[in-house]
Amino acid sequence: MAHAAPKTQPVKTAAFPGVGHDHSHCLEDALDHAGQICTDSGARLTALRRRVLELVWSGHRPLGAYDILTALKTERRNAAPPTVYRALEFLLQQGLVHRIECLNAFVGCPDPDTPHGGQFLICRDCGLSAELNDDTVDQAIRNSAAQAGFTIARKVIEIEGQCPNCQKAEM
Numbered sequence: 014m015a016h017a018a019p020k021t022q023p024v025k026t027a028a029f030p031g032v033g034h035d036h037s038h039c040l041e042d043a044l045d046h047a048g049q050i051c052t053d054s055g056a057r058l059t060a061l062r063r064r065v066l067e068l069v070w071s072g073h074r075p076l077g078a079y080d081i082l083t084a085l086k087t088e089r090r091n092a093a094p095p096t097v098y099r100a101l102e103f104l105l106q107q108g109l110v111h112r113i114e115c116l117n118a119f120v121g122c123p124d125p126d127t128p129h130g131g132q133f134l135i136c137r138d139c140g141l142s143a144e145l146n147d148d149t150v151d152q153a154i155r156n157s158a159a160q161a162g163f164t165i166a167r168k169v170i171e172i173e174g175q176c177p178n179c180q181k182a183e184m
Contacts, residue, residue: 043070043121047109050125056107064088065100066121069110074140075118113142115171120144130154131169136176143176 047066051058058066068081078097085092101119104110108125112118113133120133120142132145150170158165 040067040070046125050107050109054107061096062100062103065097066104066109069104069119070121073142075113075116075120075135075142077116077118111144113171114169115173133169133171135171135173136179137173138175138179141176141178
């Protein structure tokens, strides 16, 4: 008698945006969703925090704090690094953004309702990024860490390569 293959959780993938991607739609969805998450948790998504989130979501490329500061200074002369870092810390705590360590930059989280480990694909050519949420990878890391007697505080996997758009451009 054949055994059925064990069921695994599907991989949740925020795909790389295609050429016809309607970014204004995903930006508005992300901002509306962030507002609802903050309302539900009793956190305040102030105008400044919302603007920082909007800047992070302005593209699908990780954005550094000083890039955010530069954009803010065109709107608010008194914007300073601590202002940006406090807003980013709030957004991180709410699960609305992720920090990409290798780039020292931030990217919007497409699935802030679900606790997950960070697995990121980062295009070395155009800078686009996509988030994977593969439960199998997370479980393998947890198992290996447990076998080593290690307690995980945070896990982020950053994979550099080439996105589908850049691969097509080379053809």
